[in-house]
Amino acid sequence: MAYLRLENVEAAYGSVNVLNGIDLDVEKGEVVSLIGPSGSGKSTLLRVLVGLNKPLAGRVLLEGQPIDYGSRKSLRAARDHFAIVFQQYNLFQNMTVLKNVTIAPVKIKKWDARQVEKDAVALLEKVGLGDKIKSYPDELSGGQQQRVAIARALALRPDILLLDEVTSALDPELVTEVLDTIRLLSKEGRTMIIVSHEMAFVKEIADKVVFMDQGKIVESGSPEEVMDRPSTDRAREFMAKILRH
Amino acid sequence: MLTRLAEELPQFLGYYNVMLLLKAALITLALSAVGCSLGLMIGFFIAMVRVTRAKLLVPVRAACIAYVEFFRRIPFLVTLMVVFFVYQVVGRNTTVFTVALTAVCLIATSYTAEIVRSGLESVNVKQWEAAETMNLNLLQTLWWVILPQAWKVILPPAFSFFILFIKDTALASQIGVVELTYAGKVLNNKGFSAVLVFGCVLLLYFIISYPLARFGVWMEKNLGVSKTGKR
Amino acid sequence: MQYTLQFGQVFPYLPYLIGGAWISLQVAFLAFSGGMAIGLLGAMGKTFGGRFTRGAVGAYVSFFTNTPQLVQIYFLFFALPEAGILLSSYEAVLIGMTLNAGAYLTEIQRAGFISVHRSELEAAETMGMSLFQSVWYVIMPHVVKVLFPPLSNLYIIMTLGTSMAAIFGLEELTGRAFNVNAITFRSIEIFSLTAGLYFLVTVAASLTLTLLGRWLFRVKAKVF
Numbered sequence: 001m002a003y004l005r006l007e008n009v010e011a012a013y014g015s016v017n018v019l020n021g022i023d024l025d026v027e028k029g030e031v032v033s034l035i036g037p038s039g040s041g042k043s044t045l046l047r048v049l050v051g052l053n054k055p056l057a058g059r060v061l062l063e064g065q066p067i068d069y070g071s072r073k074s075l076r077a078a079r080d081h082f083a084i085v086f087q088q089y090n091l092f093q094n095m096t097v098l099k100n101v102t103i104a105p106v107k108i109k110k111w112d113a114r115q116v117e118k119d120a121v122a123l124l125e126k127v128g129l130g131d132k133i134k135s136y137p138d139e140l141s142g143g144q145q146q147r148v149a150i151a152r153a154l155a156l157r158p159d160i161l162l163l164d165e166v167t168s169a170l171d172p173e174l175v176t177e178v179l180d181t182i183r184l185l186s187k188e189g190r191t192m193i194i195v196s197h198e199m200a201f202v203k204e205i206a207d208k209v210v211f212m213d214q215g216k217i218v219e220s221g222s223p224e225e226v227m228d229r230p231s232t233d234r235a236r237e238f239m240a241k242i243l244r245h
Numbered sequence: 246m247l248t249r250l251a252e253e254l255p256q257f258l259g260y261y262n263v264m265l266l267l268k269a270a271l272i273t274l275a276l277s278a279v280g281c282s283l284g285l286m287i288g289f290f291i292a293m294v295r296v297t298r299a300k301l302l303v304p305v306r307a308a309c310i311a312y313v314e315f316f317r318r319i320p321f322l323v324t325l326m327v328v329f330f331v332y333q334v335v336g337r338n339t340t341v342f343t344v345a346l347t348a349v350c351l352i353a354t355s356y357t358a359e360i361v362r363s364g365l366e367s368v369n370v371k372q373w374e375a376a377e378t379m380n381l382n383l384l385q386t387l388w389w390v391i392l393p394q395a396w397k398v399i400l401p402p403a404f405s406f407f408i409l410f411i412k413d414t415a416l417a418s419q420i421g422v423v424e425l426t427y428a429g430k431v432l433n434n435k436g437f438s439a440v441l442v443f444g445c446v447l448l449l450y451f452i453i454s455y456p457l458a459r460f461g462v463w464m465e466k467n468l469g470v471s472k473t474g475k476r
Numbered sequence: 477m478q479y480t481l482q483f484g485q486v487f488p489y490l491p492y493l494i495g496g497a498w499i500s501l502q503v504a505f506l507a508f509s510g511g512m513a514i515g516l517l518g519a520m521g522k523t524f525g526g527r528f529t530r531g532a533v534g535a536y537v538s539f540f541t542n543t544p545q546l547v548q549i550y551f552l553f554f555a556l557p558e559a560g561i562l563l564s565s566y567e568a569v570l571i572g573m574t575l576n577a578g579a580y581l582t583e584i585q586r587a588g589f590i591s592v593h594r595s596e597l598e599a600a601e602t603m604g605m606s607l608f609q610s611v612w613y614v615i616m617p618h619v620v621k622v623l624f625p626p627l628s629n630l631y632i633i634m635t636l637g638t639s640m641a642a643i644f645g646l647e648e649l650t651g652r653a654f655n656v657n658a659i660t661f662r663s664i665e666i667f668s669l670t671a672g673l674y675f676l677v678t679v680a681a682s683l684t685l686t687l688l689g690r691w692l693f694r695v696k697a698k699v700f
Contacts, residue, residue: 093372320639320640440559
């Protein structure tokens with residue numbers, strides 16, 4: 001049984017059906033990248049995993065156990081396994097960088113405050129922001145804020161890290177620093193699901209690439225299979241358009 | 246007319262009259278300040294109830310919405326009258342000040358509930374989502390994340406409502422509260438020139454309201470949350 | 477509690493009260509119109525005038541926005557006679573409300589003036605528009621869109637503000653409520669009913685204004 005499995009998941013965003021039957025397996029330690037045109041449901045898939053959207057049909061199984069989206073207890077328990085980094089407005093604007101990273105572990109998970117703080121500082125140094133722990137989000141650049149967001153997600157010790165187009169809203173010069181951080185994490189054996197438009201990066205770090213279109217998985221396989229030798233027309237079209245850039 | 250004014254002025258500025266006016270001015274200020282502060286607290290509570298999503302609370306939320314929409318669309322004088330007569334029926338010996346205070350509170354609550362709700366909505370929805378994914382519950386999210394950001398958007402309009410209401414307290418004179426307008430009527434009835442009396446009352450209202458208004462403007466500038474959310 | 481609510485005694489007076497509501501709307505309308513005229517002059521004076529004009533308008537606005545409308549009307553009604561000017565209740569209320577409205581409308585219209593960006597005027601100029609055309613095609617639509625919400629809002633506030641005319645004996649809605657109260661003594665019922673009527677009137681007025689704004693001026697606003 002795969003570590004994370006989605007079985008025929010359907011979901012809507014607002015009144016529009018965005019996921020039309022998704023079957024996906026993610027193994028422990030795997031880096032899965034979701035690619036595809038806008039509106040194909042990639043972000044919604046992540047949102048379903050983290051409980052922001054409820055599936056209309058299908059199941060999500062974590063280590064073989066289905067998540068009961070109707071029960072708050074089950075949802076909260078499931079959330080403990082995930083941590084998500086969004087495209088924008090991740091950080092809590094009214095807290096310092098350090099507070100942002102420590103608040104959930106201390107107040108929600110109720111871990112020991114001193115240990116949490118030590119770990120937080122270490123994480124922030126790891127992402128290259130050890131000198132900014134007392135800064136506020138609005139004093140940081142977009143790239144720095146995203147790195148803090150990643151540190152914050154890691155502080156929750158998630159089993160699976162979800163990254164939703166984390167570089168798409170950044171100025172081009174700031175993208176590299178965030179990608180470097182993610183690359184570092186991928187080398188540590190973290191299970192990650194990454195939604196990204198950075199094709200070269202995806203090809204480099206992903207173990208499995210999943211091409212989505214209109215709420216369905218069109219192709220899935222290794223980066224070379226999906227990106228260099230796509231077998232479906234739709235995927236081929238998409239790759240051609242991307243490469244033209 | 247001017248000669249009459251000149252004649253009356255010294256008598257007008259006698260100890261009793263000045264004390265009456267000053268005490269009345271204090272009542273005016275107190276009526277608005279206390280009423281609006283209470284209103285802010287209850288309005289806060291109502292706004293938070295409106296943010297919940299529990300199905301159990303649907304009738305409560307509906308009642309809150311009805312309350313807020315209703316009391317904002319009724320003249321203060323009419324509210325005052327209804328409260329006055331209700332107290333008469335329920336009545337132990339409540340002072341007219343309490344009656345007026347209740348009326349102020351009722352109205353202030355409905356306005357501030359809207360102000361707080363706007364303030365909460367001004368915080369980007371992604372902040373709510375980020376908190377939710379970290380398993381913060383509603384109260385935790387409001388307390389640690391949303392309110393610290395929303396208060397800057399809430400305080401200026403709430404303060405400006407308080408200043409606005411100082412003028413509405415003049416209507417409390419109609420049920421006998423000894424605020425500034427009532428004091429004016431008393432002095433006018435004593436025989437003093439209406440020009441002198443009401444001129445003076447207008448001046449006193451101005452002296453109370455104008456500095457507070459300037460302070461409100463200063464506060465708005467300094468709490469200014471720019472559109473990008475940067476300080 | 478030894479009081480039983482008897483709305484039955486009060487309902488017959490409903491048409492009478494509704495007539496009063498109509499008068500309230502009329503008074504508000506007249507005061508608003510007068511206020512708009514004053515406001516236009518005031519806004520122009522404050523935007524384009526010399527130091528003295530600006531100061532005078534500023535003083536007028538400051539004074540009327542920092543003092544209660546009720547006391548302003550008291551002054552007109554009780555104090556002016558000492559200077560030889562006798563005003564009827566209706567006149568005092570109307571003039572008082574108009575002057576009061578004029579102050580707020582000065583500020584609102586001034587905001588409208590300021591909101592027209594220089595760049596819009598320059599664009600119009602480079603396209604070869606005359607002054608009149610600039611005003612008609614560029615300034616007016618923009619200003620109306622910007623001002624519509626605050627103007628509608630003020631109108632609603634003024635409609636509610638007409639209730640203080642009752643204190644001077646005017647037979648608008650609140651005044652008539654007092655009359656009915658003197659006859660039936662069913663105070664809570666009457667004033668609750670009056671409150672309900674003000675609510676309906678206000679909602680109807682808001683709706684009308686919003687729809688008007690949407691259709692005539694393409695102002696985007698929530699209906700409720």
